[in-house]
Amino acid sequence: MPKKRKSRQRPSAAPRPAPESDGATSSSPGRLAGLVSRPAAWLAGVAAATLVAVLTAWVPQHGRDTLAAWTGAPALRIMPVRTSADDYALPGEVTEAADRAVLLDSSASSSKLPDLLRRHAAAAVGQIKVRLVLEGDRNSLRVTDLKVRIRKVTGVLSGTYLGVVNAGEDDSIQMSATLDAADPVLRLPDAPHDPYFSRKQIDLARGERETLDITLTANRNTYEFDFVATVVSDGESYEQVIDGAGQLLRVTGKLPDYHRYGTVLVADVGEGYRSADTPTLCSFFDRSEGC
Template identity: 35%
Template sequence: MIMVRTEEGPLALETPVTAPGERAALLPGASEEQFGQVVRAHKGAGAGRLDVTVVLEGARGSVRIVDIVPRVRASGSPLTGAYFAPTTAGEVGTVALSADMDAPRPGFSAGGGSKAYFRQKQIDLARGEQTTVVMSFTARQASYAFDLQVTVSADGKAQTLTLAPQDGGLFRVTGLPRKPQRYARVYVRSAGAWVVATGPQRCKALRQLDPSC
């Protein structure tokens, strides 16, 4: 593995951003790292879906990726502390693997199908060869913090490696509340800052989650 990147998308936090020092990360000119620190401090998660891009590289001889399995480290109710609406609808790139985190034993399927991907196919890498894997994790019923357990076969021996975000934390995805109005605060992007949405602006931001808003 040489790179793990979490793609941008709607975010939900466990608790609202209230401390003055943290609110500075929402203002114009704040760096992505400052914003990321606030998101991590409030256990932020992809809202409904989390997309992750991983670049894998063969480090020695011939390496085979036998399996990749999400390992849930913690779970709880859907997060309702804050919601950060995506700045644009955007386009979702081609997702090679997808996992339903609400499943009793989450695993990957390919192209939206129901068959387990790694029961049909493995990923082979020669020394120095790279491949990019795009993974999508969805949640509806709860929030999940997880890492990935990667089973690798090399030189006739199998070993399991742990794959996690490059900041050393866990991947996080959360289901949406049944009533999106439950979010304590809703933030939208305006003039380079994240601002609290109120009234019609708040309803507009939540409409993609609840058309009846």
């Protein structure tokens, strides 16, 4: 019986590695996205540069005005109001030792006297000089009027009189008003019958300043007052109050006889206050009894 032949099994062939891709097919979507994104990025850059250029041109011209309007900032800026006077009157007498030391000490008077006058509600006697510095905070604005607004009227102060001997003259006055008038109006010295703002207006651009030196006089009463400016900007008109750092300004009349004051103290320029002899008192109050 013939023998059966055993069938030989060929060893299985090792799997062939998949052919490496050249990237043309698998990376086609990424390459396409890159090709598309490059023009988009270029356009975005151009748009950003254009926007920056537009804003750079717009902000100095209009942007600051728009931002200021959004924040409610006034178009007219007021620098700190400065006042000066030769003589002052207080409603009462100065009795505190520390305050009397301020009056008597010339070195202390220059720095501490303004605070003493404020605390004792002092008023300038006869006249007060007010310096207003106006500054524009828009591309353009116009001040069409500036009025004195009297807030309170009382009798002439008679507590303490503080006078300065040989006070200097100031020739920088540009306009004035008398508060004894029914309607105090600012006028120029060379045109006393014409209100200043009936002939002129003040135009200011951003950063421009205008200085006004104003003298307010009083004889009959004590007046507490501020100013009201009418401002036109961005096609709108509004009123802006000007005072002394939140405090009303004060000026009072002068009594004719020094005997009517509780205390009269005088000082030479740069010196402390002191009691005065009769000739000095009469130089201040020439209608006093005995002068």
